[in-house]
Amino acid sequence: MATASTRPPITAALVRRLVETQFPRWAALPLEPVDPAGSDHVIYRLGAELSVRLPRHADAVGQAEKESEWLPRLAPHLPLAVPVPVAVGEPGFGYPWRWAVSRWLAGEVATVEALAGSSAAAVELAAFLTALQRFAPEDMRAAKGRADLTGRPLAGRDRATRAAIAATGGVFDATAMTELWDAALSAPGWDRPPVWFHGDFHTGNLLTAGGRLSAVIDFGELGIGDPACDLIIAFTLMSATGRAAFRAALGVDDATWTRGRGWALATGLNAYTSYAAVSPGVAAQTTRQITEALIG
Numbered sequence: 001m002a003t004a005s006t007r008p009p010i011t012a013a014l015v016r017r018l019v020e021t022q023f024p025r026w027a028a029l030p031l032e033p034v035d036p037a038g039s040d041h042v043i044y045r046l047g048a049e050l051s052v053r054l055p056r057h058a059d060a061v062g063q064a065e066k067e068s069e070w071l072p073r074l075a076p077h078l079p080l081a082v083p084v085p086v087a088v089g090e091p092g093f094g095y096p097w098r099w100a101v102s103r104w105l106a107g108e109v110a111t112v113e114a115l116a117g118s119s120a121a122a123v124e125l126a127a128f129l130t131a132l133q134r135f136a137p138e139d140m141r142a143a144k145g146r147a148d149l150t151g152r153p154l155a156g157r158d159r160a161t162r163a164a165i166a167a168t169g170g171v172f173d174a175t176a177m178t179e180l181w182d183a184a185l186s187a188p189g190w191d192r193p194p195v196w197f198h199g200d201f202h203t204g205n206l207l208t209a210g211g212r213l214s215a216v217i218d219f220g221e222l223g224i225g226d227p228a229c230d231l232i233i234a235f236t237l238m239s240a241t242g243r244a245a246f247r248a249a250l251g252v253d254d255a256t257w258t259r260g261r262g263w264a265l266a267t268g269l270n271a272y273t274s275y276a277a278v279s280p281g282v283a284a285q286t287t288r289q290i291t292e293a294l295i296g
Contacts, residue, residue: 007057008095010042015052022089023101026050038204039275040220045104050086054099063220064088064100066148071219074196078131079124081105081207081215105215107207112288114211115237122234122242124213125206126249129230133195144194144224151199151223154259155185157266164269171272171287176294177265184262188255190226199223201230202267203237203285231260232267235292236285243292257296264293 012031020027029047040060044052055061068085075082087101115121143149158181165177198205199221207215231252234243247257268289276283 006096010054010056010095012044014093014095015044015054017093018089018095018099019046019052019101021092023087026101038218040218046101049104051083051102051104052089052099053102054095055097058097060220061097062148064098066222067100067102067219070222073137074132074135074219077135078128078216080128080213082219083215083217105207105217107209107214110203110206110208110213110237112203112237114208115213116239116242119242119245121213122238122246123249125233125237126246128216129198129201129227129250132198133227135196149223151197151221151225151229154228154262154266157270158185161266161269164273167273168269172290173294177269177290180261180265180294184259184265187258187262189259190228190256194225195227196222196224197227197230199229201233202289203233206233206237226256226259228256228259229263231257232264232289234260235264235268236289238292240295261293261296264289268293 012033016031019029019031026046029050031052032045034043034045034051040057040063041053041055043054046052053064055063064085065088067083068088071082072084075084083102083105085100085102089099089101091097137143161181162178165172165174165181168174168177198216198219200218201216205216205218206213207217209215234246238246252260268286271282272286272290276286
């Protein structure tokens with residue numbers, strides 16, 4: 001049985017065989033790896049209009065089914081494009097998990113250099129989250145109780161975050177990080193009806209075209225509950241001016257904003273301690289995220 005640490009080899013030959021045997025109508029389309037893809041999935045472009053997305057490890061399993069169920073329903077209600085799955089593939093040829101074929105979304109990954117100074121982009125992102133939070137399918141009551149849509153609480157990151165604070169005290173201000181983390185954990189919780197959240201709303205999951213935001217991708221952490229986790233984008237992408245515009249447009253109260261800063265700190269520290277030593281790009285991105293979260 002595959003475990004969370006299992007990383008089966010994923011090659012172009014494997015992907016080609018999976019597509020040819022399960023979806024022969026696409027067998028003749030060219031297949032090209034997308035680089036960089038991400039820490040959770042390997043992505044191949046299939047022809048001009050499709051992409052193939054395969055989980056790298058067991059923690060990412062189940063995302064294909066979730067996106068296939070919800071993104072076609074969400075897409076008409078959102079002001080930015082989202083990937084629309086067109087098929088879910090089965091395990092095969094030694095690959096142990098289900099995988100997805102989606103419509104290809106053209107664009108470049110959003111960058112701080114391009115968008116940090118744009119209050120217009122910040123307001124666009126607030127409008128996207130507002131629309132997402134307002135999504136109310138007829139079966140919302142049943143959806144609220146589903147384990148695959150239940151977000152992980154911020155408090156569940158306490159031990160790992162405090163360990164990361166101790167480990168990075170020579171790089172960042174450990175006292176300031178501890179004060180922020182304590183404030184985030186003690187802030188009042190979400191006391192309104194649960195709403196939809198993206199769950200992994202950071203710069204790497206935004207696409208731009210012609211210098212403007214065009215799409216939001218990777219809804220594997222989509223869920224229902226406290227939307228504070230989606231405030232991470234304010235600290236990965238925006239300047240102080242953009243954050244102010246974003247917060248005002250979204251109407252975020254003090255407690256939710258503090259929890260959002262906590263999410264930015266926790267996820268930034270997790271990525272920094274895991275990848276910064278081997279990736280200068282991750283080091284720069286997460287350093288900015290942690291620093292901006294401390295600023296507020």
